[in-house]
Amino acid sequence: MHTDRLDIVRPDDWHLHLRDGEAMASVVGHTARRFARAIVMPNLKPPVTTVAQALAYRDRILAAVPAGMTFEPLMTLYLTRQTTPQEIVAAKASGLVHAVKFYPQGATTNSAAGVSDLATVYPVLEAMEQADLPLLVHGEVTDPAVDVFDREKTFIDRHMVPLRERFPGLRVVFEHITTADAVQFVQSATANIAATITVHHLLLNRNALFDGGVRPHHYCAPVLKREQHRQALLRAATGGDPRFFLGTDSAPHPREAKLADCGCAGIFTAHAAIELYAEAFDEAGKLENLEGFASFHGPDFYRLPRNTERLVLERKAWTVPDTVPLGDSVCVPMRASGSVAWSIAS
Secondary structure, eight states, X not given: OOOSEEEEEOOOEEEEOOOSHHHHHHHXXXXXXXXXXXXXXXXXXXXXXXXXXXXXXXXXXXXXXXXXXXXXXXXXXEOOTTOOHHHHHHHHHHSSEEEEEEOBTTSSTTOTTSBSOGGGGHHHHHHHHHHTOOEEEOOOOOOXXXXXXXXXXXXXXXXXXXXXXXXXXXOEEETTOOSHHHHXXXXXXXXXXXXXXXXXXXXOOGGGGGSSSOOGGGOOSSOOOOHHHHHHHHHHHXXXXXXXXXXXXXXXXXXXXXSSTTOOOOOBOTTSHHHHHHHHHHHTTOGGGHHIIIIIHHHHHHTOOOOOOEEEEEEEEEEOOSOEEETTEEEOBTTTTXXXXXXXXX
């Protein structure tokens, strides 16, 4: 399909990092301009582990949304060894907490409070299965003996397969998948298992980490993979399968935190997310399937109504700024100083 104008139902972002305080206030508008709703990650310092904390965080986000914009943050809880089945019941009853996030301990930014072994939280997973509250999974093992490029595949074998067998009724989102192995796992599973795919994993392979030198702003977790995996993700995202949907994993970091001796993992894409997804779908010749991936599959899986507002994209190039404000610092966005082929029509 070739077109210079796309009129779609307003999309949602099913995996987003907003941070908190001044940093959050400076980036939330990028998402609110493009997306009606977003699943907000709970890996703050300290993490969002209770319904009360989630609702207070939600209030802070809503207070920071720029005037004239409509945006609904969909809250999540951070799964820890201290999470109780009672908290799961309260989360479901709140109507405002929509999922629980599992981080393997030490897998990514602010994951020190994560769970090292899923078996230790089986009572909580049972409560989630009964309450029909989805589990969001950062699918990487943190075993130092496993090669960094194999951590997702190993996670599938060690954790996703047993999880599927023990809790067949639990809805699970395999977040930000990066490999053909993860695509195959989701495709071979039931409708209870879905996956989000980021725009950076659709547009970049691991060569982007070393393009003329080390590129710290392309470093993310899970790390970028080989071209064959990017192609598998592109086919999955653009193929119309309702089990795959949009989740940017947009992760703002101060520039100095990315350029440090031990730089942070995360790519900031909220400033151009839906426009960059349009580029990826355009590359695949599947622009007609962008609306399903961006606007329908996510709400259907989460059992939420589809949006009714619309968003118009036009094939009109624009230049990404070198930096965007982030609290008292700046963040380097994806495609900084480069151009994006699609724009939101004013």
